[in-house]
Amino acid sequence: MADDRSAVHGGPVKARSVKRPRPVKSCAECRSRKLKCDRLNPCSQCQKSRRVCVYSSLDQVGAPDPVSGPDQEAGDSRPKRPRHSLLTSPEHEGQSYQFENVVVSATANPGSVEAGTGGQETIADKRLLESRSPAADSRSSRRRHGARVAAPAMTIRSLSVKGELRTRYVGQNSTKVLLNLFSDARDFMNNMAKRDSVRGLFYSLQDVYRALQHDHKRALEPITVYVDSMMPIQKRMGDVLPKRAACDRLLEAYIGVSEGLYRVIHVPTFRKEYEEYWEGRRCCETFLPRLLTMMSIGSRFDTDSRGMGHDRSDSVHAPTACALVRSWLDGLRGKQLVDIHTLQTEVLLLHAQKTIAPRHQDAWTQLGLVVRMAMSMGLHRDPSEFPQLTPFQAETRRRLWYTIMDMDLHLSLAASLPCATREGEYTCRPPRNVNDEDLYPEMKELPPSKPFDHFTDSLLQAYAAKTLPVRLRATNIVNRLEWVRDYTEVLEVGSKLERLLDDINCLFPRHHALDTQRKFKEWRIRALLDIHVRRPLLGLYRPFAMGSTSPCPARISTSYLKSSMLMLTYMDELDHTIPGFQDVKDMYLVVLKHDIIQAAFSLCYYIMVSPENVGPDIATKHSGSPKEPSPSPTSGTSDDSSAVEPIWSVPTLVERVEKTIENCLAQIRDPSCDLRDIVALSIVLNSVQAGTWEQKFERITAGIRKIIDICRPILKMPQGHMSSLSITPAATVPVETRGTPSMFGGTSMGALPMMQRDWLGRGNLDDAAQFLDSFLDYWNPTPPTAFTPRDQT
Structure with a gap:
């Protein structure tokens, strides 16, 4: 053994005493950056860099070193070696770990090690070999399956089994799973x-x-005289449309309600096609399918029948319209499948079906096909990579791609299933904050993007696109809860989402003195932006705030309670005497029905564990x-163990x-x-x-x-x-x-x-x-x- 050491170090090795690992007292950020920590909360280093200062549960006096692990045998005084499984497991991809001046990248080949000083590479290789021993594997397994911070599995997921073959997975947002609390x-x-x-x-x-x-x-059955007819599909789609006056009203309702966060069409261009259709001119084959889906969405929010009536005088029967569009899409072949208008129709149809009868798992499955269809058309790559695309086409593609990603994120959270797109798998840049009138097919270059305090037709989507990377990261954490061992990453991502919510409140302050029309418009913008940022925050905090086997930081439970209550009080900001208030309320209940039910269950949990409510x-x-x-x-321990x-x-x-x-x-x-x-x-x-x-x-x-x-x-x-x-x-x-x-x-x-x-x-x-x-x-x-x-x- 001494000869081996001499060979490695080039000389004799002096005997040295074996010391126990020192207790770790620094915060997680100072440890990872090798900075001197003053052990305050927050410490001065994190204050200067504006980072989240977190002391993990192991960062306490007398706690074992996280590399050594809590299960190190008393008689084994050797320092623990890096685990080979840590270097190769996909959940640690992109991270780096440092062991005594030896930096090992999780993305690198397990056999390649970047040495910090000369002669250390051989030591690192020996450690990797030792980590593969049965004893090391046993210790590694115990550490991997150690204490968790998330709630028990029964309060996070379940599997519904019918008969022998039918199964359906449900996640933490399902009423079935929530009831386990x-x-x-x-x-x-x-x-x-x-x-x-x-x-x-x-x-x-x-x-x-x-x-x-x-x-x-x-109510959801299509009208058979239209769907079962032998007439051409275009003729049947034209027959199911209401009169021109009703179509005008429903189109405006669609644009006002939907074409804000989900930008699917370029409104001036579509209006031009719309006028040509009613003037009897020849239109694109994809015009009627897109129009029908827009009429369906508009009918849900602007008619007494909510799109379920058979009377064509003031509305369209949404289930019939969706059935006809689906039939038309299923009949497309070849190059029609990679047409941008076909992709727009798929997105509009999915949105329309979601507003009629939300079945999140079915919609999640269908959207997976839409995402891959968009990728096959190259929408996930930035249009600047393809010089043959005009500036107008480029911005239209960016808007549609970010609409698809936002819908994917929403449905993934609702269904508690992974997103079809993840950060790093696309290069498409966010759309610009510009009005539709500033874009036209013959333009040579795009206008500069306006600041976020300047309202445009694309403000909602432009700001939502800015928040998308953080929201995607939150969703990724929710889908890998088994690997969450402390609150560091959870608190970091949660803090970013909370700062984004503060920015929204600064851009659109509540209770601002406005006239009736402007007040409703700003309320709708703020509510939509707030909801899309608050959903992933709720999904991120839910496993820790409700049903967790160990107390979570008070910051998590307090923020979760506030967000749940806010979901149920959006309408309190509006005057109930405002004309059209009931229509706004109905839209709120239809669009947010799933979120409202979850928030109400969350309040029930806080009622159950509230100190006011604790009886024998x-x-x-x-x-x-x-x-x-x-x-x-709400009174759990926070980072500084202070009660709330x-x-x-x-x-x-x-x-x-x-x-x-x-x-x-x-x-x-x-x-x-x-x-x-x-x-x-x-x-x-x-x-x-x-x-x-x-x-x-x-x-x-x-x-x-x-x-x-x-x-x-x-x-x-x-x-x-x-x-x-x-x-x-x-x-x-x-x-x-x-x-x-x-x-x-x-x-x-x-x-x-x-x-x-x-x-x-x-x-x-x-x-x-x-x-x-x-x-x-x-x-x-x-x-x-x-x-x-x-x-x-």
């Missing part, structure tokens, strides 16, 4: 049909749900002892969620509305509030009964004796008449009047099981666990 509510729903005390209520809910399903299915039963559930109430996420007081009281949060349920119920007939989400939210809200099990049972059943009573008149269903069925807690039922005990105090069949027992006896339990398959199984695909009675003393 609320065990009381989940238990009630999984056993609802089994309890005699609520079986009548269950059958009433079943009737309402089936009536809604039938109503939505009928809840304290026992969350901490295992009535004397130790569970900590609130709750921002809103429990009654305020409860009132906000109740108002959200009422707003969603007002849209119950719209195909974008899902009764299952509303019922689940109501049950969760009433189960997380403080009280005895009997009080919770009363609140839950009263909430379901209220939903049924609201839905019946809307659906024009007759009032039956189902909704008036009395529901009695177990505490009021004589002991001798009780059946199987229930966590929520259900009664037995024997406690009900004879007439109600006879009616319930006619219920078909097979039908109830099938209904559970499509209704309750939506929330939790796993079979209900065996029922365990609780001590209700």
Whole structure:
């Protein structure tokens, strides 16, 4: 061994004492940059460079060195070697790690090492060889599977299994997964049909749900006389259009609502085609498909029927229009598939379908095809690389590419699935902040981009494009939660997103004195920009703020609560007496329905763990002892271990969620509305509030009964004796008449009047099981666990 050392160092090696690793006290940034840290929070180095100063959980006195790991054997005093798996694993690609003057790049070949000083390369190679030993692999495996900072897997993802072959993945934004945070509510729903005390209520809910399903299915069915006709597709698309006056209004509605953040067309050029069509001139084959999708989007926000009516006098039937456009697209072949207008039609159709009945996984799958179609046409490369493209074509392509990427990011967050595009895989530069009138086909060069405080037709997209790299990075973290070991990267990306939100508030201040028209316009711009930056922030913080097994920094939980509350209070900034306020509210509920439901569930979680709400039963559930109430996420430890007081009281949060349920119920007939989400939210809200099990049972059943009573008149269903069925807690039922005990105090069949027992006896339990398959199984695909009675003393 001594000879080997002499060969490496060129001389004899003196014996040296082995020292234990010193405790690491510097912040993460100073450690990585080899700077002297004064150990303040934030330290002076990070203050000067305006970096996020974070001390990881290992950066404490007496903590083991992260290279050595916490599992180093006491008798093994040798310093740990770099792990070969670390150098080759794709999740560490692009990072570099430094070990004693030897810098190893994760992107380099594992056998190539860049030496910091002469003669160190051989030592690095020996370390790599030693790291491949079985003992090193064992230690490496233990470190890789060490403590995590994210929430348990059951609160982040799930797999719905139907039969033997049908499976569907759902992520952290799904109601089914969110319900795993609320065990009381989940238990009630999984056993609802089994309890005699609520079986009548269950059958009433079943009737309402089936009536809604039938109503939505009928509304979404295309008009057969158009879709099944043997007439040419162009003729059928022209026939389904409303009159010129209605088309004018719907086109303006589309431009005002959609052509801001999602720039698909050049408005002046399309208006020219639009005029030629109504004058009877020959138009491009792709004109009618694009126009129909625009009419569908405009109908969703500017008509009483919301695009679901069959009357062509003032609207277009959106499902029929989308079916015709899809049929036209499926018939294209060859060079038609790489036409820029065809790509515009695909994007417009996807956007229209998303506003009618949002099915995020289906839309995510379809958008993957659109992204690859755009790449096959070269939109991911900057047009400056292709001199044959004119400046006008170049800017049009940039706008369309960033529209596709923004839609990809949105759908990826909603479906909790990876983006089809990632940073570094495209070179296309962001579009410029210029008006459409400044662009025309014959132009020789593009005008300079205006500053962001200057409003243009492309302001929303230009600013959103600036924020896209940070939002993509946040989405990437969400999709690799298994590899998150501390809060450093999470806090860094979250801080950047929060600064972008501050910039939006500076550009468009709230409660600014404006006339009615301008106030609505600025509110819409600010709300759209705020939503698109806040979505990835919520997705990034959600696994740590809700359900995490270890306390997260208070900054994360506080920011998550604020963002969730803001999602539910956008409309509070507008005067309810403004003309057209109801149309704006309907648009808000349709576009943000998914985000609103998630935000309401988040508020319920904060209600559940709030110190105001901790009673003996809840304290026992969350901490295992009535004397130790569970900590609130808003009072968790931050970087400096300082506590943060709750921002809103429990009654305020409860009132906000109740108002959200009422707003969603007002849209119950719209195909974008899902009764299952509303019922689940109501049950969760009433189960997380403080009280005895009997009080919770009363609140839950009263909430379901209220939903049924609201839905019946809307659906024009007759009032039956189902909704008036009395529901009695177990505490009021004589002991001798009780059946199987229930966590929520259900009664037995024997406690009900004879007439109600006879009616319930006619219920078909097979039908109830099938209904559970499509209704309750939506929330939790796993079979209900065996029922365990609780001590209700």
